[in-house]
Amino acid sequence: MKNNKLITWIGGLALIMLGMIGCNDTLDGTTFFTSDQMTIIQTLESKPETYSSYVEILKKTDFYNAFKSYGNYTCFAPTNEAVKAYLMEKFNVESVSQITSAEDIEFLKIVVKFQTIPTGRGTSGFVEGRLADTTFTGDYLTTSFLKGGGIANVEINRTVGLEEYDISASNGLIHGINGVLDPYIDPVPVVMDKAGKHTIFVEALKQTGYYETFSVKFNALGSKNNFTILAESDVVYAQEGINSFNDLVSRISPNDDDFTNPENELNRYVGYHATQNFLYSRNFPDDAFVNTVLPRNAWKSLKTETELRINETETGENDTWISLIINESNFPAKNGVYHTVNKLFTIFTPKPRHVIFDVVSDQPEYQSRLIRAGENVPSTSWEFIRWFPEANKRYLQQSNRINLNYNVLDVGAYSWIEFDTPVLPKGKYEMLVCSNGGNSARAILQVYWDGEPIGSLYDLTLSTAGKGFPDEALMESRGWRHGYKCITNNAGVSQYDTAAASRFIITKELLCPEQKRHVIRFEAVKAGGSPIDYIEWIPVVENAPADDSNCYND
Numbered sequence: 001m002k003n004n005k006l007i008t009w010i011g012g013l014a015l016i017m018l019g020m021i022g023c024n025d026t027l028d029g030t031t032f033f034t035s036d037q038m039t040i041i042q043t044l045e046s047k048p049e050t051y052s053s054y055v056e057i058l059k060k061t062d063f064y065n066a067f068k069s070y071g072n073y074t075c076f077a078p079t080n081e082a083v084k085a086y087l088m089e090k091f092n093v094e095s096v097s098q099i100t101s102a103e104d105i106e107f108l109k110i111v112v113k114f115q116t117i118p119t120g121r122g123t124s125g126f127v128e129g130r131l132a133d134t135t136f137t138g139d140y141l142t143t144s145f146l147k148g149g150g151i152a153n154v155e156i157n158r159t160v161g162l163e164e165y166d167i168s169a170s171n172g173l174i175h176g177i178n179g180v181l182d183p184y185i186d187p188v189p190v191v192m193d194k195a196g197k198h199t200i201f202v203e204a205l206k207q208t209g210y211y212e213t214f215s216v217k218f219n220a221l222g223s224k225n226n227f228t229i230l231a232e233s234d235v236v237y238a239q240e241g242i243n244s245f246n247d248l249v250s251r252i253s254p255n256d257d258d259f260t261n262p263e264n265e266l267n268r269y270v271g272y273h274a275t276q277n278f279l280y281s282r283n284f285p286d287d288a289f290v291n292t293v294l295p296r297n298a299w300k301s302l303k304t305e306t307e308l309r310i311n312e313t314e315t316g317e318n319d320t321w322i323s324l325i326i327n328e329s330n331f332p333a334k335n336g337v338y339h340t341v342n343k344l345f346t347i348f349t350p351k352p353r354h355v356i357f358d359v360v361s362d363q364p365e366y367q368s369r370l371i372r373a374g375e376n377v378p379s380t381s382w383e384f385i386r387w388f389p390e391a392n393k394r395y396l397q398q399s400n401r402i403n404l405n406y407n408v409l410d411v412g413a414y415s416w417i418e419f420d421t422p423v424l425p426k427g428k429y430e431m432l433v434c435s436n437g438g439n440s441a442r443a444i445l446q447v448y449w450d451g452e453p454i455g456s457l458y459d460l461t462l463s464t465a466g467k468g469f470p471d472e473a474l475m476e477s478r479g480w481r482h483g484y485k486c487i488t489n490n491a492g493v494s495q496y497d498t499a500a501a502s503r504f505i506i507t508k509e510l511l512c513p514e515q516k517r518h519v520i521r522f523e524a525v526k527a528g529g530s531p532i533d534y535i536e537w538i539p540v541v542e543n544a545p546a547d548d549s550n551c552y553n554d
Contacts, residue, residue, distance in 0.1 A: 037170040040067040040075050050163075050176065053083035056096040061109045073172035074117035076141075076156065078180045079163055086180035113137045114183040120173050123151045123165050129280035129330060130337075134369060138224065139184050139334070142280065146327050157181055157332060184334040187215040188227050191333040198340070201231040201273075203245040207259045208267045213293075214274060217335045221380050226278040226368045227293075227336035230310075230345055233328060240344045251344075272297055272347050276383075278368045280330050280337055284308055289355060291423050296516035298423035300350050310341075311348035349515060352427025352539035359385070359419055359532050360395045361405040373397035373407065384420035387411065396531070399490040402498050403533045406489070408436060412443065412529035418521035421535070429510045429537040432503040434483060434495070435460055436531045443528035447506050448521040455506040458522070460530055464499040479505045486551035501533070508540070 041064060044051040054077050058064040067075065078086070087093050091104055099105060113136035121131055130140040147153040154162055156177060164176035186194070189211045193202050205211040214227050232240075242248050249257070253266035261267060271294035279290070289298040302309045302321075312321040322343045329339035365371045365382055376392035379385060387393070391414075397407035411417055431454075433447075442460035446453055456479060459466075468474030475481060481503045483495025495501035512518070520535060 037168070039069075039171050040073060040169045040174055041065075042068070043167060043169045043174060044075075044077060050079050051077050053080040053096060054078055057083065057108055057112060060096055060099065060105060061112050063109070063112050067171070069171065071118075071171045072120045074119065074121040075172060075174045076115040076160075076177050076181060077174050078115070078160075078177050082160075082177065082179045086182075110137060110183050111180065114139065115181050117141070122173055123154070123162075123175070126151070126154055127282060128326075129282035130332075137183060140280075140332065141181070142330055142332055144330065158330070184332060186333055187217055188229055188333040188336045188338050189214050191331060192229070192231065192338055195331070197233045197235075197328070198231045200234055200237050200242065200245050200248055201270075204248060204259075204266060204270050207245070208264075208270045209260045210267075210270050210274070210293075215335075219383070221383070223365065223370055223381065223383070224368065225335045226276065226364060227274050228277060228279040229274045229336065229338040230299075230324075230341050231273060231338055232343075232345060233325075233340050236325075236340065236342060236344070242344075268294055268347065273345060275299070276364050278336065278364065281308065281324055281326060281339065283367070284310075289350070289422055289425075291517070294347070296423060296514060297347060298350070298425075298515075300348065310345075311350075350425045352425050352429065352512075354536070354538050355422060355424060356404070356534055356536040357419075357422055358404050358407070358534045359409050360397075360407045362422065366395075371395075385409075385417070387414045387417040389415060402483075402487065402489045402493055402495055402501050403436075404434075404487050408531040408533050410529075410531050412531075413527055414524060415527075416521050416523040417532075418448075418519055419535070421518045421520055423515060423517055424512050424537060426512050426515050428540040429512065430508045430540060431455075431506040431510045431535070431537050432481065433458065433506055433535045434501060434503045434533040436500050436533065443522075443524055443530040444526035445522040445530065446525055448519075448523060449510070450518050451521075454510070457525060458504050458506070460528070461526070467499060467502055469499040469502060470497075475502065476505075481505060484551055503536075510537070 038046065041055070041058070044055050055064070058067060067073065083096070084094065087096065087099070091099055093099060099108065116136050117131070117133050118136060119133045121133060125132065126143040128143070128145055130142050134140055142157050144155045144158055145153060147155060151162060151165055156162075160177045160179035160181055162175055163178050164174070167174035167176070189202065189205050192198050202211070205214065214229065216225055219225055237243065237248065240251075242251060249266060252269045253259070253264055256264050258264050259266050272292050274293045275290050276293065277290055284290070284301045284303065286301075286303045288301055290301050291298050300311050302312050308323050309321045310323065313319050320343070322341045322345055325340045325342050331338050360366055363382060363384060371377055371381055373396060374394055376394045378390055378392055379387045393409070393411050395407055395409045397405075399406050401408060444461060445458040447455050447458055467480045468478045469480070470482070472482065483498060483501040483503055485494045485496040487495045522530065522532075
């Protein structure tokens with residue numbers, strides 16, 4: 001046992017990487033373990049009546065020894081009956097030994113990667129929606145409780161149930177499943193097309209060209225696309241008196257059949273049904289806007305105690321807000337997910353409202369976990385962030401940080417950095433920014449809005465006294481406000497009580513004459529660290545009460 005420990009620590013990581021990228025099992029016949037508790041392989045082999053077929057697959061695909069080595073995996077292991085049914089369906093064979101072609105074995109390797117998460121994930125972490133960590137194929141698995149409460153009724157990817165769960169091994173957890181999890185191969189439109197329940201909307205995707213757009217799996221920068229599509233099913237359309245694609249055209253774009261023209265109303269209607277944010281039902285924001293593929297337009301997302309409301313009016317009266325039909329939603333694909341809405345989903349124009357933009361958490365790369373905390377990446381890794389000169393930068397996320405969502409973009413030593421903002425409803429706003437500042441190593445910045453300089457210099461070198469902290473009136477006269485009381489770290493320390501987390505008032509007179517995205521740039525007058533937390537826009541309302549800095553959701 002002791003002799004194996006040294007080998008485990010030195011060879012374990014190399015073994016994991018070799019195995020999980022599909023190389024030959026160079027350590028065949030060698031056992032790696034660090035305790036008397038059985039490994040995943042040993043546990044599976046102790047139940048041949050249930051898992052012997054999956055063990056055969058692991059051997060054939062060169063992953064057998066990966067599950068004998070040091071690590072912390074979640075292994076979704078299909079039963080013998082499940083494997084037999086899958087082999088017949090996919091390969092028209094009855095046993096693993098009958099799979100001999102290199103192409104079929106390569107596909108089985110993808111199957112194994114798709115059944116495996118590189119962290120331990122017990123059923124206590126199962127939620128209605130996606131799991132927190134991706135599989136070795138880079139995809140999210142989903143769990144659903146729509147068949148009733150309790151783990152016994154959970155479904156993985158809306159198709160497979162649990163036979164056993166939370167089986168502990170020395171290198172992870174095993175969940176026995178009654179079906180093989182089929183890897184995501186098709187993009188969202190193809191998955192919808194094959195399901196056959198959204199034929200009118202799918203035809204609209206094809207006629208407008210969005211079928212091809214939403215089928216692209218990787219963007220020009222090489223990052224994975226993740227589309228979220230909200231769609232009316234044929235049943236929902238029928239409730240609106242729409243029973244064919246021609247009926248939809250008559251309703252949305254009766255006098256213009258140039259459907260690929262971006263100004264065409266059907267084209268705009270379809271573009272409004274999608275976002276590049278990765279949103280299962282539980283991931284919709286509690287109270288915020290979601291940018292859509294249609295430029296200058298967004299969804300308004302509001303969660304109550306009982307439901308998700310999309311595009312609720314500000315008055316709450318005569319509302320035509322829509323929601324998701326949950327048992328027809330959360331269907332994953334290789335490049336995203338789709339949901340079914342319960343009403344005709346038309347373009348909504350909201351009134352000005354308070355928008356707070358977390359420059360890290362609101363990025364699609366963060367939401368898709370393509371970029372993780374502490375990972376240094378170039379600006380080209382982000383779609384909506386740019387900086388110059390080019391250098392690798394990171395974001396930091398820790399529960400002891402007094403930042404919104406505990407994270408901050410750790411940037412500095414740049415000439416400029418700029419962000420594409422969320423879609424802002426047209427109106428008049430105050431604009432503020434919160435960074436971590438307060439010592440001589442910090443930057444002094446000029447802020448630009450759509451290429452034009454606005455406001456006075458954003459000076460992060462100011463001391464507590466220089467800002468006038470904590471005197472609210474003095475701070476306001478110098479262009480600063482307290483941070484929010486509701487933004488705290490895990491020790492309960494709030495931004496309101498922290499001078500370094502004060503908000504700088506960029507301008508009190510920002511006019512946005514149309515609903516759209518904008519570009520905000522911070523250009524260095526004095527270079528230095530300027531870890532940015534969030535930017536916010538507060539509607540200017542005549543005779544409004546003073547901001548009490550309690551919570552941005554108030």
